[in-house]
Amino acid sequence: MASSLRTHTQTNSNTSAMNGTSASASDPKSQLSKKPRLHAPPQPLFITPSDVLFEFSHHLPSIARINNGSFGCCPSSVLSAQQQLQLQWLQQPDHFYFNQLQTRILQSRNIIKDMINADHVDEVSIVDNATTSAAIVLQQIAWGFAEGRFRPGDAAVMLHYAYGAVKKSVEAYVTRAGGYVIEVPLPFPVNSVDEIVQEFREALERGKQNGRRVRLAVIDHVTSMPSVVIPVKELVRICREEGVDRVFVDAAHGIGCVDVDMKQIGADFYTSNLHKWFFCPPSVAFLYCRRSTESSDLHHPVVSHEYGNGLAIESAWIGTRDYSAQLVVPKVLEFINRFEGGIDGIKKRNHEAVVDMGEMLVKAWGTHLGCPPEMCSSMVMVGLPACLGISSDQDTLKLRTYLRDKFGVEVPIYYRAPKDGEVGPVTGYARISYQVYNKVDDYYKFRDAIIQLVHNAFTCASLPT
Amino acid sequence: MEHEDPRNGESSHRSSKKPKISSKFILESEIRDEFSHHQPRVARINNGSFGSCPGSVLAAQRQWQLRFLRQPDTFYFNTLRNGIIASRKILKDFINADHVDEVSLVDNATTAAAIVLQQIGRSFAEGKFQKNDTVLMLHCAFQAVKKSIQAYVSRAGGSVIEVRLPFPVNSEEEIISEFKKSIEKGKSNLRKIRLAIIDHITSMPSVVIPVKELVRICRAEGIEQVFVDAAHAIGSVKVDVKEVGADFYVSNLHKWFFCPPSVAFLYCKKSNISSDVHHPVVSHEYGNGLPIESSWIGTRDYSSQLVVPAVLEFVNLFEGGIDGIMKRNHDEVVKMGNMLAESWGTNLGSPPEMCAAMIMVGLPSRLSLNNEDDAARLRSHLRDCYEVEVPIFYQVSKDGEEGVRDKDGFITGYVRISHQVYNTLEDYEKLRDAINRLVEDGKTCKMLCIE
Numbered sequence: 001m002a003s004s005l006r007t008h009t010q011t012n013s014n015t016s017a018m019n020g021t022s023a024s025a026s027d028p029k030s031q032l033s034k035k036p037r038l039h040a041p042p043q044p045l046f047i048t049p050s051d052v053l054f055e056f057s058h059h060l061p062s063i064a065r066i067n068n069g070s071f072g073c074c075p076s077s078v079l080s081a082q083q084q085l086q087l088q089w090l091q092q093p094d095h096f097y098f099n100q101l102q103t104r105i106l107q108s109r110n111i112i113k114d115m116i117n118a119d120h121v122d123e124v125s126i127v128d129n130a131t132t133s134a135a136i137v138l139q140q141i142a143w144g145f146a147e148g149r150f151r152p153g154d155a156a157v158m159l160h161y162a163y164g165a166v167k168k169s170v171e172a173y174v175t176r177a178g179g180y181v182i183e184v185p186l187p188f189p190v191n192s193v194d195e196i197v198q199e200f201r202e203a204l205e206r207g208k209q210n211g212r213r214v215r216l217a218v219i220d221h222v223t224s225m226p227s228v229v230i231p232v233k234e235l236v237r238i239c240r241e242e243g244v245d246r247v248f249v250d251a252a253h254g255i256g257c258v259d260v261d262m263k264q265i266g267a268d269f270y271t272s273n274l275h276k277w278f279f280c281p282p283s284v285a286f287l288y289c290r291r292s293t294e295s296s297d298l299h300h301p302v303v304s305h306e307y308g309n310g311l312a313i314e315s316a317w318i319g320t321r322d323y324s325a326q327l328v329v330p331k332v333l334e335f336i337n338r339f340e341g342g343i344d345g346i347k348k349r350n351h352e353a354v355v356d357m358g359e360m361l362v363k364a365w366g367t368h369l370g371c372p373p374e375m376c377s378s379m380v381m382v383g384l385p386a387c388l389g390i391s392s393d394q395d396t397l398k399l400r401t402y403l404r405d406k407f408g409v410e411v412p413i414y415y416r417a418p419k420d421g422e423v424g425p426v427t428g429y430a431r432i433s434y435q436v437y438n439k440v441d442d443y444y445k446f447r448d449a450i451i452q453l454v455h456n457a458f459t460c461a462s463l464p465t
Numbered sequence: 466m467e468h469e470d471p472r473n474g475e476s477s478h479r480s481s482k483k484p485k486i487s488s489k490f491i492l493e494s495e496i497r498d499e500f501s502h503h504q505p506r507v508a509r510i511n512n513g514s515f516g517s518c519p520g521s522v523l524a525a526q527r528q529w530q531l532r533f534l535r536q537p538d539t540f541y542f543n544t545l546r547n548g549i550i551a552s553r554k555i556l557k558d559f560i561n562a563d564h565v566d567e568v569s570l571v572d573n574a575t576t577a578a579a580i581v582l583q584q585i586g587r588s589f590a591e592g593k594f595q596k597n598d599t600v601l602m603l604h605c606a607f608q609a610v611k612k613s614i615q616a617y618v619s620r621a622g623g624s625v626i627e628v629r630l631p632f633p634v635n636s637e638e639e640i641i642s643e644f645k646k647s648i649e650k651g652k653s654n655l656r657k658i659r660l661a662i663i664d665h666i667t668s669m670p671s672v673v674i675p676v677k678e679l680v681r682i683c684r685a686e687g688i689e690q691v692f693v694d695a696a697h698a699i700g701s702v703k704v705d706v707k708e709v710g711a712d713f714y715v716s717n718l719h720k721w722f723f724c725p726p727s728v729a730f731l732y733c734k735k736s737n738i739s740s741d742v743h744h745p746v747v748s749h750e751y752g753n754g755l756p757i758e759s760s761w762i763g764t765r766d767y768s769s770q771l772v773v774p775a776v777l778e779f780v781n782l783f784e785g786g787i788d789g790i791m792k793r794n795h796d797e798v799v800k801m802g803n804m805l806a807e808s809w810g811t812n813l814g815s816p817p818e819m820c821a822a823m824i825m826v827g828l829p830s831r832l833s834l835n836n837e838d839d840a841a842r843l844r845s846h847l848r849d850c851y852e853v854e855v856p857i858f859y860q861v862s863k864d865g866e867e868g869v870r871d872k873d874g875f876i877t878g879y880v881r882i883s884h885q886v887y888n889t890l891e892d893y894e895k896l897r898d899a900i901n902r903l904v905e906d907g908k909t910c911k912m913l914c915i916e
Contacts (some may be wrong), residue, residue, distance in 0.1 A: 060536040071537035071764055079534070089726070090523070092504040093515035094854050098845075128746075131763030135746045146590035146621070165763060168751035172743060177590070275764060282533070283765040299616060301745030302572075302579045307612035319575030319609060320515055320719060321727040322766065401542070410538050 047338035055335075056437040064409045064442035068433040069227065069253060069379050072276040081331040082281050085324040101323060105316045108329035112286045115343075116270075117261045125287045125312040126326045127300070130252040133271035133287040134166045134218075135301050136311065137248045138173035140294070141216050145177035150215055152178035155207040157244070158218040160185045161226065166218060166250055179215070182207045186228075188416060189370045189381075193231045200235050204242045214244045219267075221251035222258060225414045227379045227431050228371045229258060236266045246294070253277060255286075256343055257350075257377045262288050268295075275325070277378065277435070278343075279332045284325040287311070339436070346436060350378035354434035357443040358382050361432070364447045365454075370429050379433045381414065383426040384450065389459035390415055390428030398463040399428070407449035491782040499779075500887040508853045508892035512883040513671065513697060513823050516720040525775035526725050529768040545767060549760045552773035556730045560714075561705045569731045569756040570770045571744070574696040575609045577715035577731040578662075580755070581692045582617035584742045585660055589621035594659055596622040599651055601688070602662040604629045605669065610662065610694060623659070626651045630672070632860065633814045633825070633869055637675040644679055648686050658688045665695035665709075665716075666702065669858045671823045671881050672815045673702060680710045690738060697721060699730075700780075700787060701794070701821040706732045712739075719769070721822065721885070722787075723776045728769040731755070783886070790886060794822035798884035801893040802826050805882070808897050809904075810871050814879050823883045825858065827869065827876040829904050834859060834878030839910035843878070846913040851899040853892075855880045878910075 047055075055075035059065055065073075085104075089096045109124045118124055127133055144150040156174045158167070160183045175181055184203040187195050207214040217239050221232050232249055239247045248269040254260045256277030262270055270288040274280040289295045289311060298311045302318040316323075336343045355373045358380040362368050370381025390396060396413040403409045411430045418425040432443065491499075499519035503509055509517075529548070533540045553568045562568055571577055588594045600618045602611070604627040614625055628647040631639050651658055661683045665676050676693055683691045692713040698704050700721030706714050714732040718724035733739040733755060742755050746762040760767075780787045799817045802824040806813055814825025834840055840857040847853040858879045862868050868875040882893065903913075 058531065058534055060539075063536055065536075067538060071533075071541070074534065087502060090502050090518065092507055092509075092854070094511060095504075095848065097515070128765050129763035131748050132746050138747075139745070142590075143620075165748040168749060169747040172747040172751055176587075273764070281766070283763070301583070302576050303582075303613040303616040304575050304609040305612060307616055319573035319727070320717070321572050322725070322769070325766070404539065410536070 046340045051338075052436055059437065062408050063404075064411075064445040066409070066411045066432045066434075066438065066442050066446060068435040068438075069224070069276065069431060070412060071282070072273070072278075072280075073435055073437065074275065074279055074281040075335055077335055078279055078328050078331050079281060081328050082324045085327050086322065089322070089324070101327075102316060104327045105323065108326055109286075109312065111329050111333060112274075115255065115260070116286070116288060117263050118288055119263070120291065122310060122312060123262075123288055123291055123295075125289065125315045127271075127285050127287055127315050129275075129283045129285045130163075130250055130271045130273050131165045131169070132300075133269070133285060134169045134248075134250065135173070136287060136298055137216070137269050138169050139301055140298050141179065142173040142177040143297070144215060145174075145179060150179070150213070153180050153210070153212055155180045155182055155212045155214045156216045156218065157182045157184060157203055157207050157214055159183065159220055159223065159230070161188075161223040161228075162218060162220060163224045163250065163252065170218070174216075180212065186223075188226050188228070189368065189383075190228055190375065191372065193234070193375065196228075196230060197234055197238070201238060201242075204238065204244070207244075208242070214239075214242070215246065217244045217247045219247065219249050221249050221260075221270075221272075222253035222377055222379070224252065225412065225431065226370055226381045226416070226429060227253075227376065228381075229375050229377050232267070233265050240266070252285075253377065253379070257347065257379075259347075262290070268292070274329070274332075279335055280328060281325045284329075287315075347378065350434045350436070351376070353438070354378050354380050354432060357432060357434060357440075360443065361430075361447055361450075365450060367426055378435065379431055381429040381431055384413070384428040384430055385454050386424050386426050387454055387457075387459070388428060388450075389461055391460065394465075395460035395463075396428060398465075399460055402463055403446075403449060407445065407452075409446045409449055411446060490784045495782075496886055503887060506852050507848075508855075508895040510853070510855045510882045510884075510888065510892050510896060512885040512888075513668070513720065513881060514856060515726070516717070516724075517885055517887065518719065518723055518725045519779055522723055522772050522775050522779055523725060525772045526768045529771045530766060533766070533768070545771075546760065548771040549767065552770055553730075553756065555773050555777060559704070560699070560730070560732060561707050562732055563707070564735065566754060566756060567706075567732055567735060567739070569733065569759045571715075571729050571731050571759050573719075573727045573729045574607075574694055574715045574717050575613070576745075577713070577729060578610045578613045578692075578694065579617070579745050580731065580742050581660075581690075581713050582613050583745055584738065585623065585690075586617035586621040587741075588659070589618070589623055594623065595657070597624045597656055599624045599626055599656045599658045600660045600662065601626045601628065601647065601651060601658050603627070603664055603667065603674075605632075605667050606662060606664060607668045607694065607696065614662075624656060626658070630667075630674075632670045632672070633812060633827075634672055634819065635816065637678070637819065640672075640674060641678055641682070645682060648682070648688075652686070658686070660690045660692060661688050662692045662694060663711075665693050665714075666697040666821055666823070668696070669856065669881065670814050670825045670860070670879060671697075671820070672825075673819050673821050676709050676711070684710070696729075697821070697823070701791060701823075703788075703791075706734075712736065713742075718773070718776075723779055724772060725769045728773075731759075791822070794884045794886070795820070797888070798822055798824050798882060801882060801884065801890075804893065805880075805897055805900075809900060811876055812869050812871075822885065823881055825879040825881055827871070828857070828878040828880060828900065830871050830874035830876050831904050831907075831909070832878060832900075833909035833911065835910070840878060842913050842915060843910050845915040847896075847899055849915055851895065853896045853899055855882060855896060857881075 113121045113124045236247050246268040249267040251272040254272030268290050273285045275283045300314040304318050306314045361382045365385050367383030393415050396415045400413050414429045553565050557565045557568045666673050680691050691711040693711040695716040699716040712734050717729045719727045744758040748762050750757045783790050805826045809829050811827030840859040844857045860877050
């Protein structure tokens with residue numbers, strides 16, 4: 001396997017010479033006394049593999065952790081920083097509340113603003129997660145119906161593969177308020193960006209039938225299950241052409257996974273979790289809201305003292321709680337910048353590695369990837385052998401549990417219903433991920449587990465309910 | 466993977482391993498140890514705002530957090546749900562609810578208010594309520610709740626009645642009488658009162674309200690829904706939701722019940738309405754009932770909801786458990802209140818039986834506390850220059866009403882002191898001496914410098 005997979009950190013040829021073997025042997029004093037060495041070895045240019053190992057040493061070692069997409073990960077140096085902040089609160093909460101909290105939240109927001117190329121820090125709010133962002137945006141739509149700005153039957157458009165929680169939120173806030181919901185069916189496996197664009201255009205046409213206005217389009221930047229990178233910039237452009245009022249990009253998997261440039265993408269609302277691919281502890285996300293007349297009418301659903309002072313300020317105090325995950329963004333930046341190329345370098349290497357691993361697996365199993373490499377980020381869908389007999393969502397959960405319990409592999413599995421006329425179709429896909437803590441062995445473990453199951457003529461039908 | 470007994474929390478919890486040999490109950494030195502993370506020199510007499518959490522519960526919390534970080538998928542599929550149910554069951558028994566389905570865990574009372582008021586807002590939007598149907602609240606309701614009413618009721622076309630309660634207050638009868646008068650006024654315009662929001666213990670100024678009686682009056686007057694905001698209640702006063710008889714009852718667990726920030730329970734009496742309350746952050750469990758919805762609102766740290774068993778172990782180290790703690794806190798805060806009032810020549814804001822673990826003590830009039838800014842200044846000055854943390858209330862004088870006087874003028878400011886298990890006499894002496902010093906030096910609030 002390419003050596004780039006074992007270490008995705010810069011191999012600094014000076015490192016081994018610098019670490020621990022340099023020259024204080026010539027200084028007898030340092031051997032006898034406890035004084036710090038006067039000539040400490042210079043820090044390696046970039047983080048070393050053993051540093052990375054240490055940073056994620058709290059991960060359960062017996063598990064091949066190839067599901068970074070669901071819950072993310074957080075290095076121990078960031079966790080330590082978080083604990084320090086939690087301690088400061090506990091020591092003297094009033095002082096922290098009056099003198100520290102707001103300044104620190106603003107600092108995090110400013111860093112995010114720069115990273116995502118937003119115009120103004122007012123456009124950047126920090127919330128718990130993308131699920132909360134969806135509630136914020138969709139609640140505004142509900143008010144639109146309740147207050148008569150929208151007519152009953154006006155539409156919201158979302159992808160069929162929109163995240164389950166977001167679909168429920170659309171039901172709770174849009175359908176309930178009288179809106180009409182259109183789902184864009186997307187092909188999977190998918191072969192090109194054009195297939196997605198085509199389906200989207202057709203769905204917008206349906207949306208505009210009967211004189212309906214399309215009030216909101218909800219577009220995933222990277223769908224969850226099955227995971228595919230969506231051409232959001234193109235779809236946003238189409239929305240503008242077709243007179244869609246507002247566009248909300250759900251980029252739960254955005255920052256640290258794909259390129260996140262607000263001005264380039266051009267959406268009205270854009271949210272991304274920071275605990276998935278940006279090394280923050282659970283949980284924290286940003287919600288970007290392009291400045292406009294409507295953006296002043298966005299509110300956090302948990303209303304507190306700051307109601308009416310703008311979403312960013314409202315979100316910075318929603319009652320007593322632990323805000324520490326929102327405050328460690330500066331520390332995360334430090335961590336990321338220890339890697340060659342910073343976050344861009346990490347993204348690139350993650351992508352290349354996950355594609356490598358995906359191709360290794362499909363070769364070993366005789367299956368195929370769910371999309372071309374250019375349509376995936378740091379996750380890719382890998383077809384599972386048809387003989388495993390994955391025939392329902394239930395089966396995917398059972399198989400996932402079986403892989404966890406019997407083989408020490410953690411990977412989410414997607415069921416794809418076969419189309420009429422398909423012969424021996426692949427109905428199950430594993431969504432593998434690659435993050436800085438992964439090793440080639442993680443994927444070998446998975447490869448071998450499936451090979452063993454196939455060898456044993458295992459089928460999902462044999463698993464208990 | 467393993468299905469651990471949720472009552473244990475996690476394997477390394479200290480008090481489940483070491484039996485107490487030397488003493489039946491927790492020692493003073495052990496209490497100091499449990500709260501050794503509190504900033505040592507600060508006289509921390511504001512437990513009401515942000516609460517407190519002992520070291521052993523924090524340790525239990527860290528264990529839960531670590532388990533999630535170690536293998537989040539296993540945690541999500543096999544551990545989290547049972548842990549939350551275990552906490553809910555403990556609370557159900559504690560508050561005398563009929564069924565665990567009536568008990569949801571949310572972040573804080575602010576979130577609970579949003580849940581209840583969003584439901585009211587929807588009723589207006591969906592035509593179940595008419596324009597100008599009314600919500601009734603106390604004038605001194607918590608600011609966040611007032612904003613929530615603005616966001617969900619006023620915006621949706623509802624009206625609001627504020628009940629002005631007297632302060633200082635001398636008896637429960639004064640409160641009951643004012644409350645009755647306000648309802649009469651509300652009904653005089655033929656408006657229907659859809660919801661009454663009643664604090665169990667008001668925040669500023671802090672007084673224990675006779676909620677059971679007020680809820681009874683609400684029912685007698687045909688008010689459809691009653692929501693008791695008891696942010697300060699659990700661990701501070703007895704909480705019996707069936708006795709109180711409200712439709713909704715919320716209390717924070719991180720204020721007086723030793724949980725880390727933050728967690729609260731929201732009790733919803735089973736009814737037609739209770740099936741239509743939803744968590745505003747909608748996720749996969751939408752429609753499965755509020756407790757289930759609230760137990761998953763996206764990826765986040767749920768650890769503070771999981772330590773309730775560890776908290777129970779902690780409070781049971783004290784003589785009389787939580788009841789003993791409540792009684793001693795009450796007795797001490799009254800004692801300290803009287804000590805301060807006597808030293809300053811001022812008054813208490815309410816009689817002892819109308820306070821729990823907090824009490825309002827009048828500040829000397831010579832400090833000239835004449836507006837909110839003065840109160841904020843004094844509070845900051847006490848924090849920065851005297852290392853005393855105590856919230857301060859500015860009492861707006863009512864037109865035509867004579868306020869309470871001390872020997873120099875009208876008393877316009879009050880401190881809200883609290884007593885929790887970690888407090889010592891020195892904390893209150895520090896406050897006493899600081900105020901006396903300011904008065905001796907002829908300082909008024911406007912003259913105070915802050916860092």
